[in-house]
Amino acid sequence: MNRFEGRTALISAAATGLGEAGALRLAREGARVTIWDRDQAALDEAQRKAATEGLELAVDAVDMLDREAIEAATARLIERDGRLDVLVNNIGGSLRVPFRFLEQTDDDWDRVINVNITACVWTTRAAIPHMRKAGYGRIINMGSKAGRFGSLFAGAPYSASKGAMQAFTLQLAQEFGPDGITCNSICPGAIITERVDRFLNERHTPEERQRIVDSIPVRRQGRAEDVAAAVAYLASEEAGFVTGATLDINGGQAMSI
Ligand SMILES: NC(=O)c1ccc[n+]([C@@H]2O[C@H](COP(=O)([O-])OP(=O)(O)OC[C@H]3O[C@@H](n4cnc5c(N)ncnc54)[C@H](O)[C@@H]3O)[C@@H](O)[C@H]2O)c1
Numbered sequence: 001m002n003r004f005e006g007r008t009a010l011i012s013a014a015a016t017g018l019g020e021a022g023a024l025r026l027a028r029e030g031a032r033v034t035i036w037d038r039d040q041a042a043l044d045e046a047q048r049k050a051a052t053e054g055l056e057l058a059v060d061a062v063d064m065l066d067r068e069a070i071e072a073a074t075a076r077l078i079e080r081d082g083r084l085d086v087l088v089n090n091i092g093g094s095l096r097v098p099f100r101f102l103e104q105t106d107d108d109w110d111r112v113i114n115v116n117i118t119a120c121v122w123t124t125r126a127a128i129p130h131m132r133k134a135g136y137g138r139i140i141n142m143g144s145k146a147g148r149f150g151s152l153f154a155g156a157p158y159s160a161s162k163g164a165m166q167a168f169t170l171q172l173a174q175e176f177g178p179d180g181i182t183c184n185s186i187c188p189g190a191i192i193t194e195r196v197d198r199f200l201n202e203r204h205t206p207e208e209r210q211r212i213v214d215s216i217p218v219r220r221q222g223r224a225e226d227v228a229a230a231v232a233y234l235a236s237e238e239a240g241f242v243t244g245a246t247l248d249i250n251g252g253q254a255m256s257i
Pocket residue numbers: 013014015016017018019036037038039042062063064065089090091092093094115142143144145187188189190191192193195196
């Protein structure tokens with residue numbers, strides 16, 4: 001399939017993990033994909049990995065805690081590609097702050113909110129004028145099961161900031177629908193990337209991990225490709241009547257009507 005021929009996409013914090021998987025998936029389907037990350041070595045490695053499949057990823061080293069760096073990187077992208085059709089606000093994480101609420105500091109809260117919300121607000125603000133001009137855009141916000149159902153290991157700042165991303169999604173969907181821009185969110189449960197595997201091993205015994213898998217209706221943990229497939233759908237033209245939606249990707253571990 002070449003669903004994204006002629007389309008450009010930006011995925012933030014995407015040198016590794018779910019962002020990288022989404023980038024490769026969109027590139028395989030014909031998109032011109034740019035990934036940002038603050039880790040230059042990881043960007044080089046992602047680019048090298050893509051090249052083994054004959055794919056090209058444009059990379060830009062950006063510290064997304066710096067608004068001006070985000071604005072400058074957006075300007076570079078537009079200068080190079082001329083348009084931005086798809087934005088995946090992938091940056092986020094729990095930053096290993098203490099799990100227990102009473103052990104968290106103001107600094108823990110600030111850091112988690114900045115990386116999960118503020119960086120996405122800045123990126124979206126830089127991107128939307130270009131989408132508006134084109135009368136077309138697909139914004140995909142990376143939420144989390146934690147933002148809808150709470151987390152067993154990530155703590156309140158992460159759950160609260162992912163919940164805020166849900167509300168942000170609805171507001172953008174409402175405000176920019178008339179401009180041809182959709183905005184949806186994806187809410188993965190635990191997806192086994194290298195980092196998450198290490199983290200779960202620190203916070204759970206093997207028996208606890210097995211019990212969790214046994215509680216998931218599809219009886220397996222998530223893979224980065226599960227998320228990438230959802231990104232590709234919501235980024236596609238054919239998802240044009242879907243906006244303000246939340247797509248849970250958790251094997252049925254948490255469900256709601
Ligand atoms: N993996 C999961 O199980 C899971 C589950 C639910 C939601 N999510 C969400 O999906 C998204 C991706 O998660 P992941 O597990 O793939 O992440 P990851 O931790 O594997 O990758 C994060 C990337 O972000 C980069 N990064 C961190 N801070 C940055 C900054 N200030 N500027 C630029 N780049 C920066 C890192 O260098 C790294 O390459 C996040 O929003 C996360 O909250 C992940």
